[in-house]
Amino acid sequence: MTEICATTDEAVAGIEDGATVLVGGFGLAGMPSALIDALIRQGATNLTVVCNNAGNGDTGLAALLAAGRVRKVVCSFPRQSDSWVFDRLYREGRIELELVPQGNLAERMRAAGAGIGAFYCPTGAGTLLAEGKETRVIDGREYVLEHPIHGDVALVKAHVADRMGNLVYRKTARNFGPVMATAATSTIVEVHRLVEPGALDPEVVVTPGIFVDRVVVTGDQGDPA
Amino acid sequence: MSGAVIEHLDRGPLDRDELAARVARDIPAGSYVNLGIGQPTTVADHLRPGSGVVLHTENGMLGMGPAATGDQIDLDLINAGKAPVTELPGASYFHHADSFAIMRGGHLDVCVLGAFQVSGRGDLANWHTGAPDAIPAVGGAMDLAIGAKSVFVMMTLFAKDGTPKLVRECTYPLTGVGCVDRLYTDVAVIAFGPRGASVLETYGIAASRLVELLDVPLIDISAAD
Numbered sequence: 202m203t204e205i206c207a208t209t210d211e212a213v214a215g216i217e218d219g220a221t222v223l224v225g226g227f228g229l230a231g232m233p234s235a236l237i238d239a240l241i242r243q244g245a246t247n248l249t250v251v252c253n254n255a256g257n258g259d260t261g262l263a264a265l266l267a268a269g270r271v272r273k274v275v276c277s278f279p280r281q282s283d284s285w286v287f288d289r290l291y292r293e294g295r296i297e298l299e300l301v302p303q304g305n306l307a308e309r310m311r312a313a314g315a316g317i318g319a320f321y322c323p324t325g326a327g328t329l330l331a332e333g334k335e336t337r338v339i340d341g342r343e344y345v346l347e348h349p350i351h352g353d354v355a356l357v358k359a360h361v362a363d364r365m366g367n368l369v370y371r372k373t374a375r376n377f378g379p380v381m382a383t384a385a386t387s388t389i390v391e392v393h394r395l396v397e398p399g400a401l402d403p404e405v406v407v408t409p410g411i412f413v414d415r416v417v418v419t420g421d422q423g424d425p426a
Numbered sequence: 427m428s429g430a431v432i433e434h435l436d437r438g439p440l441d442r443d444e445l446a447a448r449v450a451r452d453i454p455a456g457s458y459v460n461l462g463i464g465q466p467t468t469v470a471d472h473l474r475p476g477s478g479v480v481l482h483t484e485n486g487m488l489g490m491g492p493a494a495t496g497d498q499i500d501l502d503l504i505n506a507g508k509a510p511v512t513e514l515p516g517a518s519y520f521h522h523a524d525s526f527a528i529m530r531g532g533h534l535d536v537c538v539l540g541a542f543q544v545s546g547r548g549d550l551a552n553w554h555t556g557a558p559d560a561i562p563a564v565g566g567a568m569d570l571a572i573g574a575k576s577v578f579v580m581m582t583l584f585a586k587d588g589t590p591k592l593v594r595e596c597t598y599p600l601t602g603v604g605c606v607d608r609l610y611t612d613v614a615v616i617a618f619g620p621r622g623a624s625v626l627e628t629y630g631i632a633a634s635r636l637v638e639l640l641d642v643p644l645i646d647i648s649a650a651d
Binding site for chain 2: 227228229230231253277278279280281284287288291292298300301302303304305306307308310311322323324325326327328329330343370371372373374375376377378379380407
């Protein structure tokens with residue numbers, strides 16, 4: 202059952218050193234900033250972070266990196282105009298990078314959540330990012346064997362949750378959230394609003410509550426709606 | 427394909443705006459299109475009103491509208507370059523695995539990408555210079571390159587130092603193998619087919635002169651069947 206947490210500190214309690222943490226968001230849209238701040242306070246270290254980007258500016262994921270708590274980043278697009286924290290750590294050899302094409306990042310987590318052992322994907326065939334990977338020609342086209350990415354924990358931001366853990370998102374802030382929610386042993390979600398069961402139309406629920414372990418309300422901070 | 431190369435000799439090369447307009451002219455009405463970040467994004471400004479072209483953005487949206495300004499700016503509604511955009515009537519939002527199913531699964535009619543280099547066989551290099559201090563970032567480029575029905579590339583044909591960017595073999599790491607269908611440059615439009623590359627159009631330069639400047643075998647379309 203989904204647990205409703207009173208605080209973000211309660212929501213991230215128990216995340217262990219060495220955990221693989223899936224972090225939602227595309228840039229700052231959908232970034233679970235309140236949960237990341239709580240994770241910084243919580244203290245888990247030696248983390249592997251799976252996220253599309255490797256942090257922006259000095260807050261959120263960038264602050265977690267700057268605090269020296271991340272051993273490895275698995276992402277598609279670390280280099281941005283404001284990714285100076287990651288850039289410095291990477292150039293100093295203090296952080297490991299696994300660069301994954303964005304669709305493979307999504308699909309490898311989808312596979313993890315869906316119980317798929319591995320899958321053949323045409324993306325990256327014949328490129329540096331497929332080196333050392335098993336390939337197979339299917340109907341005349343080359344495919345690369347890709348393995349699932351499981352998280353110990355997923356940190357996700359959604360718009361509204363009900364007490365059953367059902368989630369709806371907001372515009373392009375949805376991005377990786379629904380996929381990551383399926384792919385982790387424990388999925389922790391920050392939402393702008395919590396409503397009673399029945400208040401969300403079941404037809405519009407994007408993430409069913411079975412994928413959600415903990416919910417914490419962070420209010421409308423940063424929410425323009 | 428038969429016919430002669432169209433040579434526009436009464437003018438100079440296309441400027442950036444004209445190049446974007448030239449690409450837009452070849453996007454069929456009613457198509458689903460993804461425009462890459464950077465210069466390809468400007469193609470949207472040249473699509474004919476009423477063309478019915480539906481823009482896809484990799485971060486989970488179809489029916490993307492123009493850049494948002496003033497009160498329209500909503501940080502939950504951004505494009506692949508993380509700039510605020512608007513939604514058009516009939517827009518839809520979806521998560522990343524669905525968004526990349528659209529891209530990888532052959533559902534997009536056209537994608538437009540930038541490039542460092544394109545080879546005579548239509549190989550594309552646009553994600554990494556391979557320089558030792560460069561931080562690699564791939565994003566959705568590899569998924570688009572192998573997934574869209576037609577892959578258009580736009581770039582200048584020559585680097586600032588005069589080196590051709592249409593090359594026999596790419597020296598930069600590849601994004602996709604043999605994936606480019608059309609190359610739009612400031613001085614020439616080039617098509618790629620099973621038999622190789624052919625010049626369709628030139629701007630401010632004769633096709634015969636272009637052949638001399640490039641170390642790439644080009645099919646003479648006027649002699650083709």
